Amino acid sequence: MDDSTILETRDLRRQFGGLVAVDGVSMKVQAHTLHTIIGPNGAGKTTFFNLLSGNIRPSSGRVLFKGQDITDQPAHRRAHLGIGRSFQITNVFPNLTVLENVRLAAQAVGHDSFKFWQHHRHFQQYEARAAAIVAQVGLAAQAGLPARLLPHGGKRKLELGILLAADPDLLLLDEPTAGMAREEIPMLMEVIQSVRAAGDKTIILVEHKMDLVMNVSDRISVMHQGRLLAEGAPLEIAANKTVQAAYLGDLYGDLTGRK
Amino acid sequence: MESTASLPTKSVARQRLGEWWPYLLVLAFLVLFPAIAALTIGDSTAAQPGAGFFEQLVQRAESGYAKFWQGMVIQMLILGIFAMSYDLLLGYTGILSFGHAMFFGTGGYAIAILIGRNFNWPFGLALIAVVVIALVQSLVFGVLSLRVKGVYLAMVTLAFAEMFFILAEAGDFRAYTGADDGLHGFPVPAYLSATDHRTRFYYLALIFFVAVFLMTKRLVDSPTGRVMIASRDNENRAMMIGFNTFWFKLIAFVAAGVFAALAGALFALYNVSVTPSVLSVGRTIDALAMTIIGGVGTLVGPVLGAAIIQLLGYWLERWFGANWTLVYGIIFMLIVIFLPYGIVGTLRARSFRLREGWRRWRKLGDRD
Numbered sequence: 001m002d003d004s005t006i007l008e009t010r011d012l013r014r015q016f017g018g019l020v021a022v023d024g025v026s027m028k029v030q031a032h033t034l035h036t037i038i039g040p041n042g043a044g045k046t047t048f049f050n051l052l053s054g055n056i057r058p059s060s061g062r063v064l065f066k067g068q069d070i071t072d073q074p075a076h077r078r079a080h081l082g083i084g085r086s087f088q089i090t091n092v093f094p095n096l097t098v099l100e101n102v103r104l105a106a107q108a109v110g111h112d113s114f115k116f117w118q119h120h121r122h123f124q125q126y127e128a129r130a131a132a133i134v135a136q137v138g139l140a141a142q143a144g145l146p147a148r149l150l151p152h153g154g155k156r157k158l159e160l161g162i163l164l165a166a167d168p169d170l171l172l173l174d175e176p177t178a179g180m181a182r183e184e185i186p187m188l189m190e191v192i193q194s195v196r197a198a199g200d201k202t203i204i205l206v207e208h209k210m211d212l213v214m215n216v217s218d219r220i221s222v223m224h225q226g227r228l229l230a231e232g233a234p235l236e237i238a239a240n241k242t243v244q245a246a247y248l249g250d251l252y253g254d255l256t257g258r259k
Numbered sequence: 260m261e262s263t264a265s266l267p268t269k270s271v272a273r274q275r276l277g278e279w280w281p282y283l284l285v286l287a288f289l290v291l292f293p294a295i296a297a298l299t300i301g302d303s304t305a306a307q308p309g310a311g312f313f314e315q316l317v318q319r320a321e322s323g324y325a326k327f328w329q330g331m332v333i334q335m336l337i338l339g340i341f342a343m344s345y346d347l348l349l350g351y352t353g354i355l356s357f358g359h360a361m362f363f364g365t366g367g368y369a370i371a372i373l374i375g376r377n378f379n380w381p382f383g384l385a386l387i388a389v390v391v392i393a394l395v396q397s398l399v400f401g402v403l404s405l406r407v408k409g410v411y412l413a414m415v416t417l418a419f420a421e422m423f424f425i426l427a428e429a430g431d432f433r434a435y436t437g438a439d440d441g442l443h444g445f446p447v448p449a450y451l452s453a454t455d456h457r458t459r460f461y462y463l464a465l466i467f468f469v470a471v472f473l474m475t476k477r478l479v480d481s482p483t484g485r486v487m488i489a490s491r492d493n494e495n496r497a498m499m500i501g502f503n504t505f506w507f508k509l510i511a512f513v514a515a516g517v518f519a520a521l522a523g524a525l526f527a528l529y530n531v532s533v534t535p536s537v538l539s540v541g542r543t544i545d546a547l548a549m550t551i552i553g554g555v556g557t558l559v560g561p562v563l564g565a566a567i568i569q570l571l572g573y574w575l576e577r578w579f580g581a582n583w584t585l586v587y588g589i590i591f592m593l594i595v596i597f598l599p600y601g602i603v604g605t606l607r608a609r610s611f612r613l614r615e616g617w618r619r620w621r622k623l624g625d626r627d
Contacts, residue, residue, distance in 0.1 A: 079501060091499070093492040104489050107482055108501040116483035116510065123482060162500060 006031040012061035021047040023226035036213040039223035053085040054078040084168030094148035103130035105165035137161040153184030301325035336468040342561030344518035345546035350556030352511040353491030358416030364538030366520030367527035375445040397516025424538040441534030554601025
């Protein structure tokens with residue numbers, strides 16, 4: 001494994017009974033890039049993601065993070081190693097303010113959570129970090145609002161903010177735009193773009209809508225029926241005959257969200 | 260430019276004062292209350308003519324209505340401590356315990372037994388023992404009951420509390436607990452007798468009350484408390500961002516247990532008696548009612564609730580005799596319907612809506 005590879009999978013397989021959801025995927029993700037995984041429903045993207053985050057264990061194969069074999073590490077251990085993961089389902093603290101949601105995530109990475117004799121405002125660093133992240137995800141104006149009052153798109157941004165507050169080296173974003181109104185999507189993609197532009201984090205993005213990822217991705221992997229069908233730069237993927245024939249051809253509508 | 264530069268430091272102090280002045284006002288009133296009571300409703304004939312002003316003040320405070328109302332406030336403060344400790348569980352950590360009386364009652368029994376004829380411990384040592392016992396008790400039952408959540412936790416804590424209730428009533432330990440008669444007339448140190456030195460006991464209760472209030476407030480404002488609140492709001496999420504919520508819930512459970520035990524010990528000392536009723540479910544329900552009336556998760560709300568319930572109990576019993584609980588029940592219902600977040604909670608949310616209350620009220624009849 002060369003130095004620029006942050007994550008590698010080797011012949012990763014996961015079987016559910018007779019169904020092989022992920023079928024021998026070997027993939028290398030370069031550090032500080034945005035690597036997108038696309039594919040239709042049932043292609044095995046989310047299962048593959050769960051294998052990366054440690055939410056499920058592979059039937060066979062290895063997962064390497066920063067050159068270290070993490071195949072047998074549980075999810076929370078991987079979180080401590082620097083892998084942060086967002087979910088398709090929005091899951092925030094509804095009655096806490098937007099700022100507090102993010103502040104808690106920042107506090108979770110520190111070592112002050114059991115200092116019950118001190119006021120939380122004493123720990124300025126978490127508050128400052130939270131404020132910066134809230135601004136980064138474009139929620140500065142709503143910082144004092146209870147999270148439940150945010151529109152769906154706002155909650156997705158907050159979800160990303162909570163993830164960023166933990167300061168992971170590798171972000172696994174599982175369809176961050178799921179369920180968002182079309183006009184809200186560019187804003188979230190801009191945030192993801194800005195994280196990528198900052199250059200210190202690696203992002204793996206699972207996305208359904210191909211048109212969204214063409215501009216922001218450094219590399220794209222196409223999954224189909226549990227296998228890696230193709231991998232390359234966005235333009236290569238768009239020009240790839242196999243992808244076009246076997247995949248974009250009949251599933252084009254599904255990929256772009258257009259029917 | 261200069262004025263904006265110096266503004267932050269000024270505004271922090273002002274902000275602090277802005278946050279604290281209502282508390283300071285109430286504290287000032289509570290500190291002065293015995294004197295106010297002595298001067299307004301105290302028995303002027305109790306004051307020795309020729310004695311100094313301060314002596315006369317004390318004499319008047321220790322007699323008649325002044326003494327009676329200090330007793331009322333003492334009980335409000337004690338129940339206030341108990342209700343605050345319950346709010347720490349229910350309001351801040353989201354733990355619905357039906358066994359909180361376990362700690363209140365054990366605190367009461369512990370002090371009574373330890374200073375009583377069986378042990379004859381000095382008062383200070385007995386009070387420390389109450390804290391230690393409550394610590395151990397809440398740790399053990401916290402670890403056992405926090406394994407489950409929601410309604411199951413309510414049932415488990417109820418079972419544990421009933422266990423202690425049955426133990427207290429059991430004839431087997433009559434020599435220690437007095438069985439169903441309870442313990443009466445145990446030797447409370449003379450200098451703390453609420454009968455002879457009402458005002459002194461008043462200040463003792465006030466000191467405990469203020470100390471528990473400050474400790475609880477600091478706890479809920481601390482990083483630890485923030486995680487408690489987070490776990491109340493969405494425990495799953497709190498765990499996903501890396502908090503082992505069990506420990507935070509246990510801290511809340513232990514703190515609440517110790518504070519409730521202190522309340523129970525003061526209660527026993529004030530009444531110079533404990534009966535098994537201090538361990539009964541009714542005692543927990545009282546705390547629940549005070550918390551709900553005042554406002555769940557507001558800290559001051561439950562104290563207000565304790566005061567209201569104490570006053571209502573006194574007045575309603577005078578006006579309606581034995582049927583007072585019926586009127587109390589109706590008032591409680593009206594509060595829940597019109598002030599769903601309790602008095603303080605509704606005030607803070609500024610969500611008082613008479614019309615919504617009426618709608619809820621009318622809906623009550625709609626159920627078939």
